[in-house]
Amino acid sequence: MSCEALKFGSFTLKSGRISPYFFNAGLLSTGPILSILSEAFAATIVAAQQPSSSNPDHSTPIPPFDVLFGPAYKGIAFAATTALVLHTHYRETPNIISSNPETGIGFAYNRKEIKSHGEGGSLVGSSVSNKKVIILDDVMTAGTAVREAIDIVRKEGGEVVGVIQLLDREEVGKDGASSTVHEVEGIIGKGRVKSILRMRDLIAWLKSKGMQKELEDMEEYRSKYGLKD
Numbered sequence: 160m161s162c163e164a165l166k167f168g169s170f171t172l173k174s175g176r177i178s179p180y181f182f183n184a185g186l187l188s189t190g191p192i193l194s195i196l197s198e199a200f201a202a203t204i205v206a207a208q209q210p211s212s213s214n215p216d217h218s219t220p221i222p223p224f225d226v227l228f229g230p231a232y233k234g235i236a237f238a239a240t241t242a243l244v245l246h247t248h249y250r251e252t253p254n255i256i257s258s259n260p261e262t263g264i265g266f267a268y269n270r271k272e273i274k275s276h277g278e279g280g281s282l283v284g285s286s287v288s289n290k291k292v293i294i295l296d297d298v299m300t301a302g303t304a305v306r307e308a309i310d311i312v313r314k315e316g317g318e319v320v321g322v323i324q325l326l327d328r329e330e331v332g333k334d335g336a337s338s339t340v341h342e343v344e345g346i347i348g349k350g351r352v353k354s355i356l357r358m359r360d361l362i363a364w365l366k367s368k369g370m371q372k373e374l375e376d377m378e379e380y381r382s383k384y385g386l387k388d
């Protein structure tokens with residue numbers, strides 16, 4: 160909220176839903192905030208790699224991996240800075256990396272525009288061929304960006320073993336039943352989509368701050384579009 164990446168009010172989403180909150184990760188754009196953010200991505204990855212008994216939601220652990228992929232544009236910074244944090248803070252942690260620990264975790268991203276000169280192609284950064292890859296992004300709505308990223312990685316011969324999003328809005332899809340998270344897990348495996356924050360965390364935080372009006376609006380939205388546990 161301090162940098163207005165999270166706003167409360169009335170916002171029309173891509174889905175047409177009128178949301179009482181809006182998240183614009185493009186405003187997470189200073190050194191201190193990127194530092195907090197990449198620490199959180201790295202810690203979420205490492206927690207998701209622990210055996211299910213010590214893993215927060217007891218799901219199948221994400222296996223050791225090689226490359227972080229950030230969908231253009233906003234995902235690019237997340238992948239780059241998290242690769243850096245995994246190197247500076249976690250390189251001694253066993254079994255994070257499936258390839259040579261000396262090389263460390265790579266990062267890659269897609270181009271939105273086709274480039275016909277120079278190296279060409281739509282993938283930039285570390286090769287994902289025969290590599291295990293984790294995709295990082297801010298939020299999924301319909302899941303278009305993440306699906307596209309999965310396709311790019313697969314086309315290049317890589318395997319997507321996890322998706323980490325910054326915020327899970329915990330909403331039902333258009334059909335009123337499944338969520339985008341469930342749909343993406345249908346592609347890459349159950350329990351392989353993780354998030355740093357969930358809508359329920361925002362609600363708990365609003366409660367702790369006594370922000371009554373925002374809390375009521377969020378509860379109302381959740382009763383309409385929220386995932387049923």
Ligand SMILES: O=P(O)(O)OC[C@H]1O[C@H](OP(=O)(O)OP(=O)(O)O)[C@H](O)[C@@H]1O
Nearest residue numbers: 231232233297298299300301302303304
């Ligand atoms: O699940 P989806 O329906 O794809 O929506 C989520 C995507 O949309 C936003 O990016 P956008 O495509 O606007 O690109 P940007 O990062 O260049 O702003 C966001 O950063 C996600 O990548």
